[in-house]
Amino acid sequence: MKRKRRSYHHGDLKNALIAAGIDILAKEGAGALSLRSVAQKVGVSHAAPYAHFADKQALIAAISTEGYERLYEAIRAVAAVHQRDPARQLVEAAWVYVKFALDDPEHFKVTLSGVVEREKDYPAFVEVSKKSFAQVVEIVQACQKKAVLPKGAPDLVAVGVWSLMHGLVSLLLENQIPRSVLDRMPVRTMLVATLGQMARLDPEPPCATPS
Amino acid sequence: MKRKRRSYHHGDLKNALIAAGIDILAKEGAGALSLRSVAQKVGVSHAAPYAHFADKQALIAAISTEGYERLYEAIRAVAAVHQRDPARQLVEAAWVYVKFALDDPEHFKVTLSGVVEREKDYPAFVEVSKKSFAQVVEIVQACQKKAVLPKGAPDLVAVGVWSLMHGLVSLLLENQIPRSVLDRMPVRTMLVATLGQMARLDPEPPCATPS
């Protein structure tokens, strides 16, 4: 399972610790995330992380930043693929968001849950979160041009779209959506239906649901 | 601050513990919520709670249930006041939700954050959460009749409205909404604007903002 380190020095301990943290979140949940557990997973003494992170908050901030970067990259990719179809960009970007949340709920939660308290101390986090929001605003503007989304200040409409998606996945993760609704349709259909209450979308062909 | 108990027996320790828990959430946050802290706040030995709660989960479930009841009652009240005006019902119910979240964020989070894992064990929680959702569905139906909300299965549209509000408050609480948007308008205006992307609402007079 855990291969022996060849040398005294690890080489890339910082990134290894971040990866281990994400892994622990996925497999054991947020309660199990600690500097000690992360160190143990990498096979290093429990004090070693302090060479790379000032404290636990700093590790969490790094994990959050990584999560936002994952989102940013994935949305950038789908936006590029559907360059000329804003409605599609909107749906696929939303789907990216939902997929992240469902595939890796604990990482998603840490990323989006404001665990980064003193943002000032973590400029990388602030930067990628700003970039991500700007990306959404762009998609919203393109949608507005084609009357897919209602008029209004683009950043405000972006907040609306984001809220809708964030609320949907939060309620899903927190098990609050009634079974009667849940059992009636797959998540992707629910996403499109919900988004369709706000945006003018073409109906999806029932079999085109990606993964 | 803490008055001496007159007698050995407390009389209503169970409810006192729940109230103390809510108080701790408000004043010290979720991290400080423990059976021990709750017992201490009430002025009782740390083992006393076990006479009333099987374990920590049971206390949390009780606090969650209390939170949902607060929501349920408040929404029922505003729905009654605006009996003949579904759009208003919608806005005020949403406002109730947002107010709860902003006034008592930690209690709100515990209530809505699926901390009640094995719902089966807490039927009171399940019941009040179902009742609350049904209430929203009713308001949604009334809104649909007046074309305030789009057509579609009422429970699905209710999920949409709920998601929108839940996402908005979650992002607010988690400090994710960009300052540029935040600084431009009060929360209530943001709520109405966001809800307005999904519902056909009359514009609010700028000075009618309740508390």
Add this chain to the structure above:
DNA sequence: TGTACATCAGTGAACGCGCGTTCACTGATGTAC
């Protein structure tokens, strides 16, 4: 009204646990000459 007794709610000591953090240390690495 008085007494015996069962029931119940709260006590306080004790358990083992994992945590964040500090500290003096040591092994490995790289650089100057």
Add this chain to the structure above:
DNA sequence: TGTACATCAGTGAACGCGCGTTCACTGATGTAC
């Protein structure tokens, strides 16, 4: 190429902490007679 030394990353023991939970107990309460 070889040696001295500064730097750096990781070690392992130790600290104090608050937690959930158990357990034998005891003080208060209520009921039967």
